[in-house]
Amino acid sequence: MTVLHWAIISPFLLAILVPFLYKYGRKIHTGWFVLLLPLALFIYFLTFLPRSSAGEVVLRTVPWVPSLGINFDLYIDGLSLLFALLITGIGTLVILYSVYYLSKTKEKLNNFYVYLLLFMGAMLGVVLSDNIIVLYVFWEITSVSSALLISYWYQREKSIYGAQKSMYITVFGGLSMLGGFSLLYTMTGTFSIREIIANIDLVTTSSLFLPAMILILFGAFTKSAQFPFHIWLPDAMEAPTPVSAYLHSATMVKAGIYLVARFTPVFGGSPEWFWIVSLTGIVTLIWGSVSAVRQKDLKSILAFSTVSQLGMIMSLLGVGSVAYYFYDGDNALYTTAILAAVFHLINHATFKGSLFMTAGIIDHExxxxxxxxxxxxxxxxxxxxxxxxIGLASMAGLPPFNGFLSKELFFTAMVNVTEYGIFSVETWGFILPVLAWVASIFTFLYCTILFVKTFTGRFQPEKLSVKHVHEAPFGMLVSPAILGLLVVIFGLFPNVLAYTFIEPAMQAILPGIMEPGQQFKVHIYHWHGFNLELWMTIGVIVLGAILFITMKKWSQSRFYRKERDIFNYVYDSGYDGLIKGSQLITRVQMTGRLRDYFVYMCAFIVFLIIYTMIRYDAFSINTANVSPIEPFMWFVVIAFVVSIISVPFINNRMTAVVMTGVAGYLVALMFTIFRAPDLALTQLLVETVSVILFMLVFYHLPELRKEKKKPAFKLVNLIISVAFGVMITLVSLSAFAFGSETNFTSISQYFIENSKVLAGGYNIVNVILVDFRGLDTMLEILVLAIAAIGVVSLIKLRFKGSEDV
Amino acid sequence: MEVLMSVVIGIIFSVSIYLFLSKSIIRVILGSLLISHGVHLLLITMSGLQRGGPPLLGLEAEAYTDPLPQALVLTAIVISFGVTAFLLVMAYRTFKEHKTDNLEELRGSADE
Amino acid sequence: MKLQKPNDVMLQVSMRVITLFIFAFSFYLFLAGHNNPGGGFIGGLMTASAILVLYLAFDMKTITKAIPFSFTTMIGVGLLIAVATGIMSMLFGYPFLTHFFDYFLFPLFGEVELTTALFFDLGVYLVVVGAAMTIILAIAEDDK
Structure with a gap:
C-alpha cells in the first residue's frame, strides 16, 4: 500500500469516523472536520503536478487478486491528475459551502458527509485506477453514493423518484460497461488499461471491437447524462445543492467524459467511434440547451445546461478521436478538439460549480x-x-471569460471537421458545426433568461415565503466567489493552464501520437482576427438577443410550457410495465403454498440431473473398490432407517423429536465408524443441544396432526420424494464410481503432507479448519453469529400493540 | 459399504422431501434437520469410506481417511445447527403471532 | 423446560460437581484440538451443554448471577478475536489469516507448541458458546 492508495482509501476511512465526529462533536459543524481531508488531498495531488507536466507518469501497484489479473493499480498521468485535482479541489469548496448551507441542528449531517466521502473516494478510485475491474467497482460506488445523496431528503417522494431513476439508468450503463470490459479482456487477456493500449492491435482487428465499444459507451453515456439517457440528471436536482454542484456538474457526470477520453486510444480512429460519440454529444448539446430554455426552476435550467455542456465536451472528444486516424504529429487541425475538450472541462467545472452554488444561495435566502x-x-x-x-456570461460564451475561449475553440474544432475528408464527413460533416451553432444560440438564450428573470426586474416579496431577503452570509459566498475568480483568471490568462494541465491531459488522451519528449503546441489566443468563429459568436449573441426580446410572443407556445422531457414518459412507462409484468409473473407462479414451491424445485432438480446424467451417460456403479461392511453396521443402518422412516408417521411431537434425536446419535455413531472422530464429537454435541432446543420450542407449539389429504395428493408427494431419493442414490454411487475409476489425486494429499510441516498440527481436520481454510471458518462463525442475532431479534423485538407484523 | 450408504442416503432424502411437502411447519423443520444428515453422509460417502486411519497424524497410520470432506462436514454440521435453530424460532414466533402451524393457513393474501 | 426455581437438592449438588468436570473436559478438548479430536467447535459445544445443564438444575436468576456476562457480547468478542488474529498476520506483511507456530520450553510442561491458530480457535470457541447459549436462552426466557 502506497501513499497514493491511502489517498483513495482515506475518504472511506473518514466516512467510518464521521458518525462519531457527528455524535461527539455536536458543537462544531461536522463539515469542518470533513473539509480537512479534500484540502489535504488537493495539496497532495498538487505535488504530482511538476512530474505530470514534465510528461512523467506515476504507477503504484498493490496486488489484489493477482491470479485473475486484478490488481489495485493506480496510475497518474495528465488526465487522471486533472480529474483528481477537480475532485478534491471542487470537493473542498463544496464542503466549505455545505457547512453554511446545511444547518447544524436540523439536518442529518452524519448521513450527508458519509455519502459525500464515499463518493469522493470512489470518484478518485475511478479516475486513478489502471485496472478496469477496479475502475468498475469504484464506478458503481459512485452510482450508489450518488443515489444516496439524491435521496438525502428521503421523506420527499420526488427525491426517491430521482434517486431511483439515476440509480437504474447509471447502473444499467455500469453493467453494460462491465460487459464491454470483459469483452476487452477476452480480446487482450489483460485488465490493465495501459496494457490494453499497448496491445491495441488485438482490439482493432477483433470482431468484438464494435460490441465492446458500444457497451462501454453505454456506461459513459448513462453516467454523463448523454441523450437519451440524460433524463436522470434533472430529477437528480432533488439533492441538496452542494451535491448538485459537486456530483451533478463538476465531477460524477464527468466520469463518462473521463471514460471516453481514457478509451480514445483504444477505440479512437474508427469511424463508428467518431460518429457515435460526436453525434451523441452534439444531439445532447442541442437537446439540453433547448430544454433548458423552457425550464422555470433555477436548478432545472442548470441541470439541462449541464446536460448540454457535457454533450459539447463529448462531441469534442468524438471529433478529436480522428487524430488517431491521421497519426499526424502536431497538426492543430486534428488536435484542437481535444484541446478544447480538456479546456472546457476545466472551465465548465469552474463556472457551473459557481452557478449551482449561487442558485443554492438564492434558494436558501x-x-x-x-x-x-x-x-x-x-x-x-x-x-x-x-x-x-460571471458564471452565466462565461457559459454563454461572452468575452473575456474562459467560456468564451473554449467556445471559440469548440467552433474551430467543429468547423475543422468539414476539412477532414474521411468517414464521409464531406457529405454529413456540416451538420456538426451547424448544430453546434444553433445550440449555442439557445445556450445564450437560457443564460440571459436566468440572469434577467432572477436579478433584474421587480422584486416580488409577496410571492416569497421568506420575510426578509438579504445577502447570504460571508462563508457561503466564499466558494462561489473563488470559482468565479477562477473563471476570470482563466479567461484573462488561459495559458497558465496550457502546459500545466491541458498539454499533459492531451498527452494522456492521445498517447503515442507525439514522439517521446515532444509536446503538443498549446496556446490559447484571445484574438484570432475576424474569422468564421468570431462571426459565429457574434451571430449567437445577436440571434440570442432577438429571441430573448421576442420571448413574450413564443412563451405562449405549447413548446415553451412543456417542461418535462418526452423521454421521461419512455422511462416511466417502461418502469411501470416492468413492475406490472413482474407482478403478473409473480401472481401466476407464487401461490404462497410452500408445498407448491418445493414441488417445482424438487421436480426441476430431479429432471435436470437425471437428464444430464442420461445425456452424458454418467451412471455407473463400482463395487470393486468398496470397503467391506462390518456385521454390526447392519444393525446401525437398520436402526437408523427405521428411525428415519418412522418420523413422518408419528403424530406425537415429543416422539418425533426423540426419533430424530435417535437418528442424529446414530449418525454420530456412523461418523465414528467412518474414522471421523471430530465429526462424531461435534454431531453428538450438536444433537444434544438441538434436542434441548426442540424440547423448548415444542413446549409452546401445538400437537402434530395427522395430515388430511386426498390419496392422489399424497401419491404426488410420494412420487416426488422417492424420485428425489433415487436420484441422490444414483448421484452418490456414480460420484463414488467416478472417484475410484479415474485416477485423480485428491487435494487432501496436500493437507495430509503439510499439516505438520506448515501448521504444526496433528489433527488434519482441525488444521484445515483453523489454518488452511481459516477464512471459511471465519465466515462460518459469522453465519452462526447472524443466526443467533436473528433468533434474538425474532424473539425480543416485537411491535407494540396489535400492529400487523 | 458405499453402496449401502448410498441407499441409506437416498432414503434420508426421500423422507425429508416427503416431510417438506407436508402442511405442518414442524414437519418441515424436522425434514430440514434430516436432510442435513443426508448431506453430511453424502459428502463423506462420495470420497470413499474407511480408506485408512482417522486423520490424526499422531496415530502414524499408513493411510488416512480423506480429511477434507470431514472439515467440510464439520462446518456444515454447525451451520445446519444455526439454520435449524433459526427455523425453529421462526416457527415458534409464527405460531405465537398467528396461532396456527398450518402452512396452508399461513399463506399471504392474494393482493400482497 | 421451565426455568423457574426448582427444588432438586440432589440434582443441584451433583451438578455442581459434574459441570466442573464437563467444563474441564471441554477446556481440554478445546486445547487439544490442534493435535487430537477437539477444537473450538467441539469445545464450545461442550461448554454450552455444561452451561445448559446448570440452567436445568438451577433457576435462571442464580445462573445469571454466577455467569455475569452476556452471551451476545461473547459472540462479538469471539468474532473480533478471530478477525484480529487474521489482521495480525497482515501487519507483518503476510496474507490475511496466516498462522505461525513454534515450540517453547516451559518448566513443568516441558516442550509445548504454541500457535497463533489457537487464538483463532478461541474466537471460534467463543462464538459457538455465545451463539448456542444466546439462541437457547432467547427461547427459554420468552415466557409470554
Missing part, C-alpha cells in the same frame, strides 16, 4: 427557485448577482 417568483435580486444580493453574472 428566498425559499424558492422558481424564476417566475424571483426578480430584482441584484440590489438585495449584489455579490451573488456578480458571481452569477
Amino acid at each position: 428566498t425559499g424558492t427557485r422558481d424564476i417566475r417568483q424571483l426578480g430584482g435580486l441584484m440590489t438585495i444580493m449584489p455579490i451573488t448577482a456578480t458571481v452569477s453574472f
